[in-house]
Amino acid sequence: MAAIVVENLTKLYGGRLGCRNINMTVPRGHIFGFLGPNGAGKTTLVKTLVGLLHPTSGRAWLLGRPLGDVAIRRRIGYLPENFRYHDWLTGAELLAVHGALCGLPARETRRRIPEVLDLVGLTGRERQKIRNYSKGMQQRLGVACALIGDPDLVFLDEPTSALDPLGRREMRELMLALRARGKTVFLNSHLLSEVEMVCDTVAIINRGEIVTQGALRDLLAPALEVEMEIEGSTPALEAALAAAGREVKRNGGVLRLTVGDRAEIPGLARLVVEHGAALYRLVSVQRSLEDLFVDVVQGGN
Amino acid sequence: MFTIAVLTFKEALRRKLLLLTVLLTAAFLILYTLGVREAARHLPDIARHDPLIGSVLNSQLLVLGLFFGNFIIVLMTIFAATGAVSAEIENGVLQTIVTRPVSRAAVIGGKYLGLAGLLLLYAVLFSGTVVGIVNHYTGVGVEGPLRALGLFCLVPLVLLAVTLLGSTLLPTLANGIAVFALYVVGFVGGTVEQIGALIDNAAMERIGIISSLVMPVDALYRKMVAVLTAASADPLAVLRQMGPMGSLSEPSIWMIVYTLLYAAVALALAVHVFGRRDL
Numbered sequence: 001m002a003a004i005v006v007e008n009l010t011k012l013y014g015g016r017l018g019c020r021n022i023n024m025t026v027p028r029g030h031i032f033g034f035l036g037p038n039g040a041g042k043t044t045l046v047k048t049l050v051g052l053l054h055p056t057s058g059r060a061w062l063l064g065r066p067l068g069d070v071a072i073r074r075r076i077g078y079l080p081e082n083f084r085y086h087d088w089l090t091g092a093e094l095l096a097v098h099g100a101l102c103g104l105p106a107r108e109t110r111r112r113i114p115e116v117l118d119l120v121g122l123t124g125r126e127r128q129k130i131r132n133y134s135k136g137m138q139q140r141l142g143v144a145c146a147l148i149g150d151p152d153l154v155f156l157d158e159p160t161s162a163l164d165p166l167g168r169r170e171m172r173e174l175m176l177a178l179r180a181r182g183k184t185v186f187l188n189s190h191l192l193s194e195v196e197m198v199c200d201t202v203a204i205i206n207r208g209e210i211v212t213q214g215a216l217r218d219l220l221a222p223a224l225e226v227e228m229e230i231e232g233s234t235p236a237l238e239a240a241l242a243a244a245g246r247e248v249k250r251n252g253g254v255l256r257l258t259v260g261d262r263a264e265i266p267g268l269a270r271l272v273v274e275h276g277a278a279l280y281r282l283v284s285v286q287r288s289l290e291d292l293f294v295d296v297v298q299g300g301n
Numbered sequence: 302m303f304t305i306a307v308l309t310f311k312e313a314l315r316r317k318l319l320l321l322t323v324l325l326t327a328a329f330l331i332l333y334t335l336g337v338r339e340a341a342r343h344l345p346d347i348a349r350h351d352p353l354i355g356s357v358l359n360s361q362l363l364v365l366g367l368f369f370g371n372f373i374i375v376l377m378t379i380f381a382a383t384g385a386v387s388a389e390i391e392n393g394v395l396q397t398i399v400t401r402p403v404s405r406a407a408v409i410g411g412k413y414l415g416l417a418g419l420l421l422l423y424a425v426l427f428s429g430t431v432v433g434i435v436n437h438y439t440g441v442g443v444e445g446p447l448r449a450l451g452l453f454c455l456v457p458l459v460l461l462a463v464t465l466l467g468s469t470l471l472p473t474l475a476n477g478i479a480v481f482a483l484y485v486v487g488f489v490g491g492t493v494e495q496i497g498a499l500i501d502n503a504a505m506e507r508i509g510i511i512s513s514l515v516m517p518v519d520a521l522y523r524k525m526v527a528v529l530t531a532a533s534a535d536p537l538a539v540l541r542q543m544g545p546m547g548s549l550s551e552p553s554i555w556m557i558v559y560t561l562l563y564a565a566v567a568l569a570l571a572v573h574v575f576g577r578r579d580l
Contacts, residue, residue: 013579050400052580073402084393086308088315100304101401145397 003028003184009058017208018044031185033199041208050078077146081157087131102149116144135162157188196289211296228255229281237275305411341438359441366431378457382464384473406572420457452525462567469574487516517560520552527551
């Protein structure tokens with residue numbers, strides 16, 4: 001059973017588009033990256049899934065239960081994009097409140113608090129008032145709050161926006177550790193490198209609609225790119241290379257070709273040699289998520 | 302719901318509003334005690350010159366104390382609850398609460414219970430102190446103290462339901478102004494009704510009844526004063542209940558039933574509106 005199934009979900013704000021006709025499936029035990037430019041509808045979808053917004057139409061299921069099911073939220077954690085908590089409480093008090101809201105017995109909450117504090121690197125700070133926390137510490141505490149009930153599905157909306165590079169790395173490790181324990185993470189982020197490093201599956205949303213989705217490996221695999229540094233190139237050589245590759249981009253002395261298959265690469269080197277030009281460098285470049293993102297978003301625009 | 306009630310109670314307890322209210326109340330009680338003591342000391346002289354004033358002075362002092370308490374508790378209720386939902390929507394705190402396995406009805410219920418607990422505590426302590434001060438210096442007792450206390454406590458409970466409903470519909474400041482304006486409508490209407498009763502003007506009394514239907518909190522206060530100062534078969538009872546703060550025209554028991562229904566409907570509407578609202 002999938003962790004999240006969304007069917008034709010649409011959310012309009014007074015006629016204005018939030019997200020439209022969203023269909024997606026997030027497998028259990030995956031880290032799912034949800035990407036899109038600013039204002040594309042990412043947070044709208046997350047807020048609809050966690051029950052903050054009511055969908056205009058369509059359906060969705062979280063861990064097999066339909067949207068609006070209150071009990072299933074016991075197994076769901078959520079870090080909002082604009083995290084704000086009762087800042088007059090200490091970190092430990094806030095976690096105790098959220099443990100109680102999750103329905104955890106008091107003893108279980110007491111056991112979980114040091115665990116989650118350790119997970120997010122806040123051990124020793126739990127007696128401090130939240131209002132004295134830095135922004136980064138508050139975000140860490142927000143993640144701890146999301147995890148206090150040991151959820152099977154965690155929604156993290158821009159979880160590293162307030163973290164320094166070290167904190168970002170720790171957060172990535174935390175997500176990987178959650179996946180290793182069979183948990184599902186829905187990561188809403190515009191940090192493509194972050195998504196690329198941890199996600200198994202991704203979806204890209206633009207102007208409220210999903211423009212592509214699937215396993216990250218599959219989305220990036222079909223487009224194998226080759227970078228060639230050539231000296232003494234002739235129009236005939238370039239025509240031959242253009243015929244061999246699917247797409248040719250020139251950047252100074254460097255040519256970038258998209259080929260359909262890895263086996264085509266030696267043939268490119270042969271063409272250069274046959275045309276009497278000098279080949280100084282030939283590297284196959286895996287298409288990055290950024291390339292994919294730019295392609296699908298700009299293509300949509 | 303219990304967790305939210307406790308959280309709401311603790312949050313209200315630590316706000317500066319409560320500290321200010323406690324300081325203001327303390328200042329009032331000190332002045333009030335001095336006033337009642339002086340009045341009690343000079344009462345024999347006053348009664349000698351003017352027996353009529355002498356016989357109604359003590360109950361007028363009691364009504365004055367309770368009027369102030371009622372007014373403070375009205376303000377406290379409005380200020381404590383005006384942003385209970387709206388402010389937490391605006392600052393985002395509610396996002397982490399309503400995504401927990403807690404129904405939205407329980408969020409409203411918890412907030413109501415938490416704030417009601419604090420307001421009731423204040424109402425009981427204040428009214429007990431005022432009655433105690435008057436009783437100590439003048440020996441004047443009250444009629445039906447438990448009924449009166451019940452009515453005094455109903456004031457914040459009813460107003461809290463209305464303010465919570467407003468908080469699900471309006472921004473914090475707008476809600477505070479709207480609920481206070483509604484209270485003023487009830488109070489002015491209630492005062493017109495009292496004057497109408499005094500000069501036997503049916504139209505003025507009707508204005509009071511209509512305003513009480515719009516905002517019945519003032520009717521609860523009038524009923525409480527009537528209960529406290531009603532000495533049966535005493536022709537001076539009329540005088541004791543006179544004045545804009547008094548209760549010459551006593552609201553009927555049906556007004557109390559209406560008020561309870563009014564609060565229940567307001568709370569149910571608050572749950573309904575909040576349940577459908579996008580956050």
